[in-house]
Amino acid sequence: MSVSPRVLVVGGGPAGSTVAALLARAGVGVTLLERERFPRYHIGESLLASCLSTLRVSGAYDRVAAHGFQIKRGGVFLWQKDTWLLNWAALVDAEAWSWQVDRATFDDLLLRNASDQGAEVIEEATVKKVLFDDADRPVAVEWTMAGEDTVRTTEFDFLVDASGRAGVLAQKHFRMRRQHEGFRNIAIWSYWTGARLHPDSPEGAINVVSTPEGGWFWHIPLADGRFSVGYVISTRKAAEQVRVHGSQAAYYHDTIRNTPELVKLLEGATQVADIRADQDYSYVSDRLCGPGYVIVGDAALFLDPLLSTGVHLATYGALTAAASIATALRGEMSEPDALSFFDYTYRRAYERFLVLVSRMYQEYVGSDEYFSHASALTEAHADDTAQESFTRIMAGLTDVDESSGAQQRTGSDTIATKADGLHDYASGANISYMGHLDMSPVWNVWRDPLGADTAMGDLRVTTEPVLGLTRRPRTDAEKDAIARPVNPPVGAPPVTH
Template structure:
């Protein structure tokens, strides 16, 4: 089969299905190619409430609600010597006051089937082998069925959304622009348990996030009475344990023994899956868009499982890409302006999480430190009692949907930049040690510098005053608009 389409989407995960559905609903001819045949397993079960407005745009919220996923009211942190709750119901002015703990095989399958129902031409079990270019612009894709002996075929397109996840068709095979973080070099080991106790603290259906001396644990309750339990530890610590003769099972079990909350949850439970392991999963591309293409979700970047940002950034970036592309096709903005807006907005959302997660890993000074950093990243005049709200807004994903201007303390950062390129982090005995003792301070400093303007996504809260610039709008149709001039 050869032919031409308006938009080719590579990847059928949350990023690909979201972008494809939104573009099809805007009347564009969209073909989506997915290597796997759904449903297929994927890690990343804990979602943020910022996806609810996106599900509404997709017309898929009722389908997700009806499936019966585990309700998620927030998170419970036990970090170092302190504990606190993040409650989504505390989000002022937002109806997005809950989320889901999901089995990704089911969640992703629902979104992909919904894409089909909205007019997307979905092709499962096909792999994009390589892309053809006109200068720097991708124009065609050679693909083949994943069945052995599949014949190679070609498809031409006007625009490309690469949502191919870690495979990174554009970044890994063509641009060669993916780089791995010095800040996060972690290993995740996880399994699924049956018969676990209910979390005794936190909002209903909360994820548990607990630090241990050499890393941290997640505990995610699922609708089918399973508990997903994962240990995240730094590569150096993991390698040292393996070199000492410990196998994967022993490392995982030893971590559980160091975490009283998780140990109690699993005291009468049985693990019903083999252990899985992932490493070197924190990376970013040098740019997220270019002539005729957008990198969405994990194809562009992935940070860390600590704040469950993966699906949020996937669907957020896909919505942004669809809005940019729809307005470009309609001639409302130039292709270059849309690409610049996409890159800056998506990168700012990603950088904000980079700083918050780095603060949790590297600057253990107590929860007030995390709340203060979050308040600084939202640039709000908050009382001490209100600083927790800024933290909640960021870790729920809502801050990415606000129209805000962020100006950080340039003088402070100039002082920080004047210090040595690498800094030694001093750990408290019980502080989390999942990140490297040698931190790329320059990377964090540059992130703070780049956050002069936050992501200008739509869905403003009532009465919010928005500064001039391009914004995502949803009425009368999805796209970009200049506002505030």
């Protein structure tokens, strides 16, 4: 094992594996410590289209494509009295698609890719303590191997905390993770065979079905014929109903029986796995970076799964983090300036989705009103309709567009002030679930766009000649490629409109 890697990554999920692979490909020495032995189970199977371009840059694309996951080309939302048919090919780009994945396999493929790209990957390694110098910069970690008592110490120049919900820095050391009181929800799920998709679904689409009591179901097709079917509802309401029904399983099945649209999708289907549950999972860290460290993926933040943002935010944050770290380590930009870019782009991506999810949970007045608000969250692709703007955001492509320079607005002091206001608001005790949620303070953040003439207004991520940050204007080839996923794997069914 290398004695002093330049970068130490804690955690081998999509965020950690992607950071490690990208930095290793950029010539940076990387060691990754993962607490578990992969493959291991994880929920969060539905990917956004944006993930594919990051997989390509990290070197993982061919490995993932060869596995044969279910192709996904959009979603159908049966949301209250509306039906949203979100066909990515028709609304965004003929080549916009992604996968529905088995996360145990998908995450394992990404971790093996990190090793293939040159990162040193050590599994079953648990970080016990982070050591800091006199300037509060992390310089080493103490860790143990499974089944051993020996405490090992690894030094580094830079730390990436991708430790998931355990939160080595944000949760355990700094204690700066804030729960979103408005999203204290529980997810209850299982797996089924013999189910079907809504008849108007694009290929492999996620189906989302809301319920009168203020919750919603996800319904996701997987390549092996199984469907992941989960119910999300406020923790308080769930606790009341579980007491009435006697168990989470009984409540889950009764809610399915009382949701006619889901009954149609599960007609003749058989449940093939035990019930699982997770709760109170929406949060954000006060800081996403600092001297000598960044926090990415679930270690930094997580949002209610309504728009399937988990892997997107993990890999997008990993991409912007790796570009910023590599640039700073090469001495091409000061570390504070490079990390300011990471902080801004990552926080902006998170807050954009926070706004959209919040709007869906508030008292709903129809898709036209909702889509029109979504269009205010981006100024790129000015010719898009409101529905196209929403679809581009929920496919993750707006974030890729902004960080690549197609639409970039920065100003770390200003955005930090606005972000604090948004987080304070989202943590307010008087937010109610699915109704009477006044989001006007949040929308005012986005209706007051930052100017482009700031010190970092023209900064963007580039992969040529090496991963990093640049102010060089984009080439025509970059403009064509950066915000568009690569072509589907050989043998994938044709696009259907």
